[in-house]
Every structure is written in structure tokens, then in C-alpha cells.
Amino acid sequence: MSKQNQLTIIQYPKCGTCRSALKSLQSKGNDVHSRHIIEQTPTAGELKELVAKSGLELKKFFNTSGEVYKELGLKDKLGAMSEDEKYALLASSGMLIKRPIVTDGKTVTVGYKEEQYEQVWNNGKG
Structure with missing residues (x-):
């Protein structure tokens, strides 16, 4: 029997997608620590680590459908910004960061897709 995953979800509680993701993780018996993306916005250093562990491009961490992204x-x-400028920008506003971000300290997922969660976090337990 595999032991529960200890996960951190960096999310915005009013976001429906985040609530669905959290519910999915908890329904599979994961031990989930929730972190409010606005009140505890990841620092540029944390974001660099998350991006590295996710294997994704930095641009995948931007909430491109968010109001702040569009307003700015x-x-x-x-395209014209340096990597450091992009990290600083993301760290300046939790609303710019695509959510939810889930990590166990080794693996990182961004956004919520049930199939991906089944594969990565829920180990196909059903």
C-alpha cells in the first residue's frame, strides 16, 4: 500500500479550478497543505525552483487568461523581458501566476487536468 503524498497546493481559494484540484487531491487521500497565492505569493527564487522541477517553460507559469496579465x-x-524580469514580475502579483501549482518538493504540476492529477498525484488510486 503506497503511503499518502504530502503535497502543497499554491492556489487562490475563490478560483473554481483550484477548488476542484484541491478536492481531487484530498479525495484520493493525499495530505494537502494549502497556500494562498495572494497572501503568500511565491518569491522569484521559489518560482525558479518550481519551474525547474516542473520541466515546463517559464511562460507556462503565467496566468494568460487573468485580468492582471491583460491589463499589463x-x-x-x-518576449522582450529577461528571465529575471519575468520572475520578478510573477513574484510581484499572485494573480499573474497560473494556478493551482502542486508540488511534493520533487515534482511540480501547473494548472488542473484530472487525467494529469490521476497520473502524477493520485497514482491511479480510485
């Missing part, structure tokens, strides 16, 4: 016109500006 980032679609046209990101």
Missing part, C-alpha cells in the same frame, strides 16, 4: 499588456511585452 504582457502578451506583447514578455
Whole structure:
């Protein structure tokens, strides 16, 4: 019998997708620590670690459908920014970060897809 995963979900509690993700993780018996993405926004250093562990490109961590992203016109500006500028920007506002981010300290997922969660976090337990 595999032991429960100890996970941290960095999320926005009012976000429906985040609530679904949290519910999915908890329903499979995972021990989930919830972290409010606005009140405890990841630092640039934390974000660098999360991006590295996720295996994804940095741009995948931007909440491209969010209001702040659109207000700042980032679609046209990101290309000209340095990596450090992008990390600083993400760390400046939790609303710019795609959510939820889930990690066990080794693996990181961004966003919520049930199939991905089944594979990565829920070990096909049903």
C-alpha cells in the first residue's frame, strides 16, 4: 500500500479550478497543505525552483487568461523581458501566476487536468 503524498497546493481559494484540484487531491487521500497565492505569493527564487522541477517553460507559469496579465499588456511585452524580469514580475502579483501549482518538493504540476492529477498525484488510486 503506497503511503499518502504530502503535497502543497499554491492556489487562490475563490478560483473554481483550484477548488476542484484541491478536492481531487484530498479525495484520493493525499495530505494537502494549502497556500494562498495572494497572501503568500511565491518569491522569484521559489518560482525558479518550481519551474525547474516542473520541466515546463517559464511562460507556462503565467496566468494568460487573468485580468492582471491583460491589463499589463504582457502578451506583447514578455518576449522582450529577461528571465529575471519575468520572475520578478510573477513574484510581484499572485494573480499573474497560473494556478493551482502542486508540488511534493520533487515534482511540480501547473494548472488542473484530472487525467494529469490521476497520473502524477493520485497514482491511479480510485
